[in-house]
Amino acid sequence: LADAEAVALKCAEADITIRYENGVQVVLLNGENVNGFLRTQEVGNAASTISVIGKVREKLVELQKKLAAESNCVMDGRDIGTCVLPNAQLKIYLTASSLVRAKRRYEELAAKGEVCNLEKMRTDIEERDYRDMHREISPLRQAEDAILIDSSDMTVEEVISRIISLVK
Numbered sequence: 001l002a003d004a005e006a007v008a009l010k011c012a013e014a015d016i017t018i019r020y021e022n023g024v025q026v027v028l029l030n031g032e033n034v035n036g037f038l039r040t041q042e043v044g045n046a047a048s049t050i051s052v053i054g055k056v057r058e059k060l061v062e063l064q065k066k067l068a069a070e071s072n073c074v075m076d077g078r079d080i081g082t083c084v085l086p087n088a089q090l091k092i093y094l095t096a097s098s099l100v101r102a103k104r105r106y107e108e109l110a111a112k113g114e115v116c117n118l119e120k121m122r123t124d125i126e127e128r129d130y131r132d133m134h135r136e137i138s139p140l141r142q143a144e145d146a147i148l149i150d151s152s153d154m155t156v157e158e159v160i161s162r163i164i165s166l167v168k
Helices: 004-013 041-050 054-070 080-084 098-111 118-134 156-167
Strands: 016-021 024-029 092-095 147-150
Touching: 004 054, 041 118, 054 080, 092 156, 098 118, 147 156
Parallel strands: 092 147
Antiparallel strands: 016 024
């Protein structure tokens, strides 16, 4: 992760495809289903670490723009509304406090039987936010025309209802 040149070379070789199988989104990396790795704490931190590398950002933005051009989609990410799809019909800046996000991640991982430390998760989330907000390329920020939804005190159903009402 510390070798930007090696990461850029690997990124250039990466073939990333998204498709739906039995109604479930599947992400393929060089033909291998990597869904099981995407929401792990380790991958999230690694993504934040390498996202400052220009070649990585270029590749991801290219892939995301291609996906959006080929199909209707809902896309989430830290620079979707500002860099990837600045002309999207609807932009939502969905957030929650770091403590709430840590608790949600903790519960998600605990349900899978993984041992986790809530306070470390919170610290990791805050450090990732800081890195992403202060990176030179595609920093995390709310697009001017994005609608803010702070889900800290909302249930999943309330968030879904709010977003569907905005879509309509």
